[in-house]
Structures are given as structure tokens and as C-alpha cells.
Amino acid sequence: MSERNENIIKPTIADTPEGISGQGFFATSIEKAVGLARKNSLWPLPFATSCCGIEFMATMASTYDLARFGSERLSFSPRQSDLLMVMGTVAKKMGPVLREIYIQMAEPKWVIAVGACASSGGIFDTYSVLQGIDRVIPVDVYVPGCPPRPEQIIDGILKIQELVGNESLRRRNSQAYEDLMKQYNME
Numbered sequence: 073m074s075e076r077n078e079n080i081i082k083p084t085i086a087d088t089p090e091g092i093s094g095q096g097f098f099a100t101s102i103e104k105a106v107g108l109a110r111k112n113s114l115w116p117l118p119f120a121t122s123c124c125g126i127e128f129m130a131t132m133a134s135t136y137d138l139a140r141f142g143s144e145r146l147s148f149s150p151r152q153s154d155l156l157m158v159m160g161t162v163a164k165k166m167g168p169v170l171r172e173i174y175i176q177m178a179e180p181k182w183v184i185a186v187g188a189c190a191s192s193g194g195i196f197d198t199y200s201v202l203q204g205i206d207r208v209i210p211v212d213v214y215v216p217g218c219p220p221r222p223e224q225i226i227d228g229i230l231k232i233q234e235l236v237g238n239e240s241l242r243r244r245n246s247q248a249y250e251d252l253m254k255q256y257n258m259e
């Protein structure tokens with residue numbers, strides 16, 4: 073095994089949630105059990121428009137192997153995915169398309185902006201480029217870099233997993249979430 077490969081952490085095993093255990097039994101809350109299942113079975117929808125998408129391909133391939141985190145099943149249908157990964161420069165013309173895809177995803181759903189372009193427009197401070205996807209959809213995690221290395225993308229996935237695992241089952245019905253959606257003119 074090369075030195076580079078040795079430095080990659082493999083494989084991951086899901087941590088047991090907090091709970092009470094004894095001989096032959098383990099009890100936890102439904103919220104923690106649902107969080108555990110959700111965070112380890114995220115189905116990403118790759119919205120890749122340029123170079124950052126190539127880094128994502130490397131992240132999916134054998135060396136970095138995103139499948140270790142339960143995310144090997146990519147979905148190119150918004151109705152069958154719960155993690156929107158936006159990777160690349162997003163032109164203003166694509167803004168409404170991205171928004172439509174986000175709206176079509178079922179709740180609960182999460183979003184990662186991968187790389188400088190998706191997060192802020194990157195080096196393209198021009199009339200045609202969206203200066204960050206959070207102008208059209210809410211973003212949960214931003215991954216910096218131009219491009220970010222696969223390790224950084226994995227770090228973004230781990231941060232999303234942390235959010236997903238700890239999210240309250242009531243969050244999507246809360247006033248704060250409703251207000252967030254209203255900011256984006258979404259129901």
C-alpha cells in the first residue's frame with residue numbers, strides 16, 4: 073500500500089447512539105435511532121457544473137470511496153435524494169434550475185456547497201455568475217477550496233452527517249425553518 077493510501081482513514085463504523093444498555097438489550101430514543109439511520113444512508117444528488125465535479129468523481133472512486141459513509145448510491149433524480157451537492161461555477165441562468173431541483177427534493181433534505189464557486193462565485197466576480205448558491209437555496213455546509221481536495225469533500229460530508237444525526241425530528245415543522253423557507257420564497 074502506498075504512503076498516500078495508508079494516510080486515508082478506512083473504513084468507518086457507525087457509532088452507537090447514546091442510550092441505556094444491559095444484558096441482551098439496548099434502548100435509545102426514536103430521534104437518535106432515526107438520526108443514526110439518516111446520517112449513514114445519505115443519497116447525494118451531484119449537481120456538478122465544472123471542475124469541482126472532477127474532484128467529486130475522485131471522492132467516489134476506490135481510493136477515497138465515499139461508499140464508506142453510506143453514500144454510494146448517487147441519485148440523479150431530485151425525488152430520490154436527500155443531499156444536494158453543488159459543485160462548480162453556477163451561472164445566473166442556472167439559478168432557477170438549481171432552485172427547482174431543490175424544491176423537488178422531498179424533506180428532509182440538506183445542501184453542501186462544494187468549492188469556492190458554489191460557495192461564493194469564486195474567482196468569477198462577473199455579471200453572469202451567481203455569487204454563491206445561497207442566493208437561491210439554503211446551504212447547510214460550505215466546503216472551501218479551488219478545487220477542494222477529496223479529503224475536504226469528505227470533511228464536508230462528515231459535517232453534514234453530524235448535522236443530520238443531531239437534527240431534531242421537529243425541526244422541519246418549526247417556526248425557524250418556516251422563516252428560513254420564506255426567505256427563499258418557498259413554502
Ligand code: SF4
Nearest residue numbers: 123124160189218219
Ligand atoms: S472552485 Fe475552482 S475548481 Fe471549483 S469549479 Fe470553481 S474554478 Fe473550478
